[in-house]
Amino acid sequence: MLTNSDLVELTEFRRALHMKPEVSGEEAETAAAIVAELEKLSPARILTKLGGHGVAAVFDSGVDGPTVLFRAELDALPIEELSENPWKSQVQGKGHLCGHDGHMTMLLALGRLLKRKPIAKGRVVLMFQPAEEDGSGARAVVADPAYADIAPDWAFAIHNEPGRPFGYVSTRIGLINCASQGLVIRLTGKTSHAANPEDGISPSLAVAELLPALSALGQGGDLDDAFKLATITHVQIGEPSFGISPGGAVIYVTLRTAYDEPMENMLKAARSLVLDAAQKFDLNAAFETCDEFAASINDADATNVAIAAMNAIGIANGDDGLPMRASEDFGVFGWSAKAAMLCLGPGEDHAALHNPDYDFPDDLIPVGAAIFERIAHDLLG
Ligand SMILES: [Zn+2]
Numbered sequence: 407m408l409t410n411s412d413l414v415e416l417t418e419f420r421r422a423l424h425m426k427p428e429v430s431g432e433e434a435e436t437a438a439a440i441v442a443e444l445e446k447l448s449p450a451r452i453l454t455k456l457g458g459h460g461v462a463a464v465f466d467s468g469v470d471g472p473t474v475l476f477r478a479e480l481d482a483l484p485i486e487e488l489s490e491n492p493w494k495s496q497v498q499g500k501g502h503l504c505g506h507d508g509h510m511t512m513l514l515a516l517g518r519l520l521k522r523k524p525i526a527k528g529r530v531v532l533m534f535q536p537a538e539e540d541g542s543g544a545r546a547v548v549a550d551p552a553y554a555d556i557a558p559d560w561a562f563a564i565h566n567e568p569g570r571p572f573g574y575v576s577t578r579i580g581l582i583n584c585a586s587q588g589l590v591i592r593l594t595g596k597t598s599h600a601a602n603p604e605d606g607i608s609p610s611l612a613v614a615e616l617l618p619a620l621s622a623l624g625q626g627g628d629l630d631d632a633f634k635l636a637t638i639t640h641v642q643i644g645e646p647s648f649g650i651s652p653g654g655a656v657i658y659v660t661l662r663t664a665y666d667e668p669m670e671n672m673l674k675a676a677r678s679l680v681l682d683a684a685q686k687f688d689l690n691a692a693f694e695t696c697d698e699f700a701a702s703i704n705d706a707d708a709t710n711v712a713i714a715a716m717n718a719i720g721i722a723n724g725d726d727g728l729p730m731r732a733s734e735d736f737g738v739f740g741w742s743a744k745a746a747m748l749c750l751g752p753g754e755d756h757a758a759l760h761n762p763d764y765d766f767p768d769d770l771i772p773v774g775a776a777i778f779e780r781i782a783h784d785l786l787g
């Protein structure tokens with residue numbers, strides 16, 4: 407059980423993290439702060455620099471048994487925070503607006519509980535992964551050779567999800583978060599004087615044709631197995647000037663599918679639309695892919711373990727609002743472990759994730775920690 411002093415200290419720690427947000431791939435100071443806290447909990451091992459700035463702490467019973475991993479994320483967002491709170495972000499243009507500061511703190515709370523009441527068999531891994539927001543972190547952690555030593559049999563994560571009542575959890579067996587993929591399209595022609603556009607090769611008409619064509623690749627609608635959505639997120643043609651007929655264009659499009667397999671085809675279809683348009687208008691086309699998120703799919707056994715744990719400690723739960731269109735890179739941990747993601751409500755009227763006025767509610771820290779603690783002891787005694 408967390409004491410009043412625990413809650414005071416954990417809240418202080420969460421707010422300190424909140425004031426110093428670091429974005430994906432740059433989480434050096436956050437990782438150092440986590441290591442300093444973990445050292446106080448005397449785990450068997452602390453691993454650092456996992457897949458970037460990732461940190462893991464291993465609590466080992468010394469008795470044979472399964473390994474259970476609990477995951478939090480280190481990174482913040484490149485968004486300016488709007489807040490009157492004394493713990494408002496002190497870094498211009500960056501903010502912990504997805505609640506990862508709270509998720510990290512829930513894991514440290516679990517560490518305190520495990521120190522007081524150790525597991526009877528197997529191991530617990532507290533995993534603080536880097537770069538969740540751009541979809542690169544979980545893959546990098548799992549691909550890190552050091553991960554083999556801590557590869558879990560079970561993996562669990564809690565993400566706070568506004569729109570749900572405070573302390574209520576949604577989860578389900580199967581799809582939780584869609585697969586998604588960013589595609590950057592660069593079209594290159596030739597600039598010319600705006601008075602003589604016929605002397606150049608402008609990408610304007612190709613872009614005008616591509617925007618509706620790319621959007622038509624996926625129109626959203628119900629989130630069933632065939633779900634597809636293409637969202638144009640950025641377009642630039644030439645430079646802001648009146649004297650130049652443009653010689654280049656950039657289009658950003660985010661492709662989204664329910665599962666990983668249809669993504670391949672959607673990506674192929676997008677590329678072929680662009681190549682056709684490039685040929686028609688005599689342009690060169692180049693592609694870049696980024697922010698590649700696998701679908702996040704809950705294993706049946708892991709979901710049932712989590713539901714039993716929540717029922718045992720009186721946490722209301724159901725499957726409302728699932729699956730979600732938004733992506734989450736936790737799915738990668740489920741490639742080699744029985745994994746389940748739980749969506750914990752911060753209150754129905756709470757600001758949405760990635761909004762400038764979002765802040766993680768500290769009162770969720772003991773709720774998340776209690777769910778994790780019960781899962782750990784249910785699986786490991
Ligand atoms: Zn986020």
Ligand SMILES: [Zn+2]
Pocket residue numbers: 479504505506538565
């Ligand atoms: Zn998040």
